[in-house]
Amino acid sequence: GQQLNQSPQSMFIQEGEDVSMNCTSSSIFNTWLWYKQEPGEGPVLLIALYKAGELTSNGRLTAQFGITRKDSFLNISASIPSDVGIYFCAGQSTDSWGKLQFGAGTQVVVTP
């Protein structure tokens, strides 16, 4: 299916650094979701966004729903080794019930 444009594809960072990733779409979404997936596990929901301009935090994670409704970003502050994984954005539009569109993922590697 159609994918969102998610960047960067991968990030190699040192412990303590901040991480930023974003997703853009040619379609307007009414929901943006951010998931983290660790090896051998299913994706785990981190943050859900429902309003344009909304800024939501979950611990060291902060995500925003872009004002144009076509983009979203996720920040991780003060990274730690357990932040390692693949982060996926996912969006849903009002006319596509049940169909989340996923970004290609951002692989995050944290070195001590």
Added chain:
Amino acid sequence: DTEVTQTPKHLVMGMTNKKSLKCEQHMGHRAMYWYKQKAKKPPELMFVYSYEKLSINESVPSRFSPECPNSSLLNLHLHALQPEDSALYLCASTGTGNPEAFFGQGTRLTVV
């Protein structure tokens, strides 16, 4: 209970075998999903059940046959698979009118 439970965790099957994947949730969710995920790629939607009825089939080959016996259970029956069907199969569920998908751990399927 916010878990989606999938069994088995790993499955190796021959191309002439018939096997089934199982998924269970007790969150009262009335929509359940099957996704296929290849390594380092995002999940790809296969099927959606809403109120125990198949509502979306993303043109999946007939060698994959879904079944929803009741609101808590979802099965995926497999028959005459090909090696390229080897992947992580993820089950997910959502509450009514809520796009936030909860995923299971997945079944790692290898077709030999």
